[in-house]
Amino acid sequence: MENPIPTILDAQIQSEVIYAELKRLAAAHMRRERGDHTLSATALVHETYLKLAKSNLDWRSRAQFFGLATSAMRHILIDYANAHRAEKRGGEWLKLTITGAMSEIDKIAAEVHDVLELNEALLTLQQIDPRQARVVELRFFGGLSIEETAETLNLSVATIKREWMTAKVFLKRQLNT
Amino acid sequence: MITNKTNQADLWRRAKEVLADALVLPSAERPDFVMTRCKDDAELKIEVMSLLSHAKNSTDFIEAPALESIHGRRAEDVTFAQDKKYVGARIGAYILSGEIGRGGMGVVYRAMRADGAYEQQVAVKLLKQNFASDKDTRRMTRERQALAQLNHPNIARLIDGGNLDDGMPYLVMEYIEGTQIDFYCRTNNLSMFDRIKLVRQVCAAVQSAHQQLLIHRDIKPANILVNTEGQPKLLDFGIARLIDISRDANQTQDMLSPFTPRYASPEQMRGERVSVATDVYGLGLLLYELLAGASPYQRIASGDVSTASDAIEVVLADPLRRASEVARASTAARSDISGGNSDFNMLNGDIDIILLKACAKLPSERYQTVAQLDQDLQRWLEGRPILARTPTWHYTFKKFVARHRAVSAMAVVAFAAIAIGVVSTISQKRKTEARYTEVRQLANSLIFKYYNKIQELPGSSAVRKELAAEGLTFLDSLAAESGSDKVLAIEIADGYRQLMIVLFNGHSLPHLGDKMGAASAAKKAYALLEPVIRKEPNNNAANGVLAELDNETGVILAQENPVEGLARIEGAIQRYAEILKRDPTNKDAAFKLVQTHFSVVASAMNSRLPAEKFTADAVAAFKQWLSNRMDEQPVQELNTLIVRTQFRQAFANKNYADALKYIDDEIAGLSKLLALKVNENSVVLQGHVNAAWAAKGVVLIDDNRAAEAIAALNKSSTQMKQMLAIDGGNVNTQLRIARNATHLGKALLLQNETKGAALAFGTSADEYEKLRGKDVPAYVYPQQAEALWRAAKANDALNENANAHRYANALILFAQERSNIFEKQPGQNWLIDAKAIAIKR
Known part of the structure; x- marks a missing residue:
């Protein structure tokens, strides 16, 4: 018999699979992460990709995977930030976050706040310029480079640069006011 | 909504095109570029400029x-x-x-x-x-x-x-050039005593920072360098707060990963607020490792902990080992502490207790201040019993600090400052009396001043209650120490009195509704004052506190027993009066005497007793108080304003008697002000005095008292002329001289001195003429017209035709300039008179 799993899943199932795998990896990383090497979103996304590529799942393209993975990453990080904010006084999530120097806790709290604020600002941008918001999502939440972003969105590097540069100013204004 | 969103999207689409091109330009060139690109599109221009203002630091x-x-x-x-x-x-x-x-x-x-x-x-x-x-x-x-x-x-x-x-x-x-402290101790084979002494120097530095409300937050060996003179230098003070620099420069690597949280306090790990107790922990841990040669945590010392989260678990949960045991077990300690066994054997129970207390997991169980830790180290070095062993009153402070860390870090540090003050007060056996007083006052004022500040915080009543309790503990402990020190006894009594107000009071000040507590505090205050006043019935300070206390308790008493209550408050007034008799310069007593009068009034009114007499007494007391303050400039200035207003009202009502009384008051008041050294040469004040004399002259003319009027006016004019000699070009003075001359003429007319009057009017008109070309207030023009008219008339009556013509013609010319004055009475008639004189031959 042929493999019963269809080679091309519908987008919904794909993103659920990616989300679950990413979350598992991210949690594992955060728990075990030490100061001696950098935990990067890109690494996580790539790790997830490699992991899932070994399975029977298939994607139309690598770019499409990055697209889906980045959205998943954004969800994970926002969930994480929200949980962190809700449980500043302790709890599992807090322990999970503390991988660096402990005196950094105050700062982490501020940054978590910033990630949430940035997400808010990004939602505003999403309303008026969905494509540009997608660029930010890929770059900031997905950790993709300019080139990877261009590939994922099938746009020129120059366009992504322009979008990125102006989006940063837009978001900065949004955060500062 | 939709339109709005579409508009926004459209604006952003257009704006980002311009923005993208602008961003690649040097920032100085951007505005011009935007202006050119956006041409007449104002909305776009504003949007892009707004965006650009946020482009800074966005790299x-x-x-x-x-x-x-x-x-x-x-x-x-x-x-x-x-x-x-x-x-x-x-x-x-x-x-x-x-x-x-x-x-x-x-x-x-x-x-x-x-x-x-x-x-x-x-x-x-x-x-x-x-x-x-x-x-x-x-x-x-x-x-x-x-x-x-x-x-x-x-x-x-x-x-x-x-x-x-x-x-x-x-x-x-x-x-800072130096060696990291742990390395320094090792390489120099420092004895345990020297290690403790070294850490005590660090303690002193941290404590001094705490007194300025600054917390280090990141005390660890890597942050302390010892220079060639053996001086420890604390690095990165407060930087952890600014931004954490955990792996720091010019400091050697930790044994574990640089990110190992082995020096972070449990509260930092829990993400709770840091306080002075955080630094106590840091110092304790530092000293522990320097003395014991290893971490107090077994799993860290044995290297079983390699990840941050494991370290957190250890610090939060694992027990601290006794330093003496660790030292005995640790080979490091044996080899690098000079003196060998005999020395580390001195790591006995007391030092264990000190270190365990400093490194306690709960901040509330630690030394509440670095000063306390330092003091115990000193005691240990001197072989005296340590404080950590014996529970002392300041535990209450400690508990307070621990429980209310949430209020704010500021509060914690402020209370720590109190504790510092108190500890050094009580325990150092009053090294010097001056320092003692200073510290006591600091602690005292902190409690009560801070109380007021806390009131403003929302939901602070629990804290206030606790603070009042701490205040009580604080005062009780001080009272026990006061002994025969009467100055201290009075001060503590005043503390109890303030505490009483906090607990309950009869005024509308905030209180905690604890009448029993208030009564108990008051009782303690009375008990402290009694022996002092028995020995020194005329002690002003003691009597002052007693009077205040009588006032406070009297007001509460009057609510139930008006007769007794009022009598007590009146007794307080009497007491203030006696203080003032002995010391007339006592401003505080003078003020409180008046204030207490109003306590009587309010209490009488609250009890529905007749209060008219009390009110009159209170007002009289106030006036008495005020009269003694007349030499104070602001009081005098306001008083002068009031008197001047009263004068004008009386004069307008043609009540000459009152008007003259007020103007005399004003002259007297102004003269007092002028007598003050600071006002010696005040042109303004002198001007006011001169104006007052002139005003007096005007009243006297109206009251037909020509001779007195002339005297007053002359006094004014003479002084004006003196002023003009000093302050030439003062238009105001010149105008007053001119106007005074008119009034003088009128007074002389009353005495039928027509010649003198004509001369005076002429002088007046001439003085006004001198001011031609200068801007003057509008009310001057009719006065000038009047002077010309009177000069013309008076000279005409004396058949001084040349002068009469001159002034009449001047008036006619003036009427062309200022026609509005002459369109109505009395100007109309002045002009008619002038024309009649002018056509005379």
Whole structure:
């Protein structure tokens, strides 16, 4: 018999699979992460990709995977930030976050706040310029480079640069006011 | 809604095209570019300019992906790869000469003054920041300014700081050459005593910072360097708060990963607020490791802990081992502490207790101040019993601090300051009386001043209650110490009195509704005052507190027993009066005497007793008080204003008697003011006096008292002329001289001295004429017209035709200039008269 799993899943199932795998990896990383090497979103996304590529799942393209993975990453990080904010006084999530120097806790709290604020600002941008918001999502939440972003969105590097540069100013204004 | 969103989207689409092109230009060229590009599109222009105003410092903004940001870390090697560009760069007055270290959050450079003004080497830290919002930058600046105030020989100074053009924050710090403290102890084979002494120096530095409400937050061996003179220098004070620099420059590597939280306090790990107790923990741990040669945590010491989360678990949960046991077990301790066994055998129960107390997991179980820790170390060195063993009254403070950490870090530090004060007060056996008093006052005022501040915090009533209780404990302990010190006894009595008000009071001041507690506090105050007043019935300070106490308790008493209550308050008034008899300069007693009068009035009214007499007494007391303050400038100035107003009202009502009384009052008041040294040469005040004399003259004319009027007016004019000699060109003075002459003429007319009057009117008209070309107030013109008219008339009556013609013609000319004056009475008639005189031959 042929493999019963269809080679091309519908987008919904794909993103659920990616989300679950990413979350598992991210949690594992955060728990075990030490100061001696950098935990990067890109690494996580790539790790997830490699992991899932070994399975029977298939994607139309690598770019499409990055697209889906980045959205998943954004969800994970926002969930994480929200949980962190809700449980500043302790709890599992807090322990999970503390991988660096402990005196950094105050700062982490501020940054978590910033990630949430940035997400808010990004939602505003999403309303008026969905494509540009997608660029930010890929770059900031997905950790993709300019080139990877261009590939994922099938746009020129120059366009992504322009979008990125102006989006940063837009978001900065949004955060500062 | 939809339209709005579409509009927004459209505006953004157009704006970002311009923005993208503008961003690649140097910032100076951007505005012109935008103006040209947007042409007449004002909306677009505004939008792009607004966006550009936020473009500053956006280079690094969100360049680090979210995951790295959340971790408080970034792919530092990527970004720091470009750091070489900073070597040779100029930052403020300094030129970076070379990298001396780098850590998770930044790179440290050695730097020299660029102007070569003097040889000064500094360390410059460039801090990596993920988000530098304007808010963060402002907060950092404030924080930095506070840290820059820190000036202690054992603390590396923060000299300067700011942001580079690209937004990167930097700190300029004192450059310290030295050896990390643990390494220093090891290589120099320091004895245990010397190690403790070294840490005590660090304690003193930290304590001095705490008194300025600054907490280090990151005390660890890597942050303490010992220089060649053996002086420890504390680095990075408060920097942990600014931005954590955990892997720091010019400090050697920890045994574990640089990110190991082995020196962070449990509360920091729990993400709770830090307080002075956090630094106590840091110092305790530092000393522990220096003495025992290993971490108090078994699993850390044995190297079983390799990850941060394991370390957290250990610090939060594992028990602390006794330092003496660790030292015995630790080979390191044996080999590197000089004196060998005999020395580390001295790590006995007391030092164990000190260290366990300093490193307790709960901040509330630690020494509440570094001073306390330091003091116990001193006691240990001197072989005296340590305080950690015996529970003392200040535990209550400690508990308070621990329980209310949430109120604010400020509160914690403020209370720590109280504790510091009190501890040094009680325990150091009053080293010097002056210092004792100073500390006592500090502690005393902190309690009650802080109480008021806390009132403003929402939901603070529980804290206030507790604070009142702490205040009581504090005072009780002081009272026990006061002995035969009567000054202290009076001061403590006053403390109890204040506490009483906090607990319950009969005025409308905030209180906690604890009448019993208030009564008990008052009772203690009376008990302290009684022996003092028995021995010294005329002690003003004691009587002052007693009077105040009688007033406070009298008001409460009057609510139930008006007769007794009122009698007691009146007794307080009497007491103040006696104080004032002995010391007439006692301003406080003078003020409170009046205030207490109003206590009587209010209590009588509250009890529905007739209060008219009390009110009259109170007003009289106030007036008496006021009259004694007349030599104080603001009082006198206001009084003068009131008198002047009353004068004008009386004069307008043609009540000459009152008007003259008021103007005499005014002259007297102004003269008092002029007598004050500061006002000796006041042109303004002298002008007021002269004007008052003139006003008096005017009243006297109206009252037909010509001779007195002339005297008053002459006095005014003489003084005016003297003033003019000093202050020539003062138009106001010249105008008054002119007007006075008119009045003088009128007074002379009353005496039928027509010649003198004509002369005076003529002088007046001439004086006004002198002012031609100068701007004068509008009310002057009719006065000038009147002077001309009177001069013309008076001279005409005397058949002084030449003069009469001259003034009549002048008036006719003046009427052409100021026609409005002559369109109505009396100007109309003046003009008719003048014309009649002018056509006479």
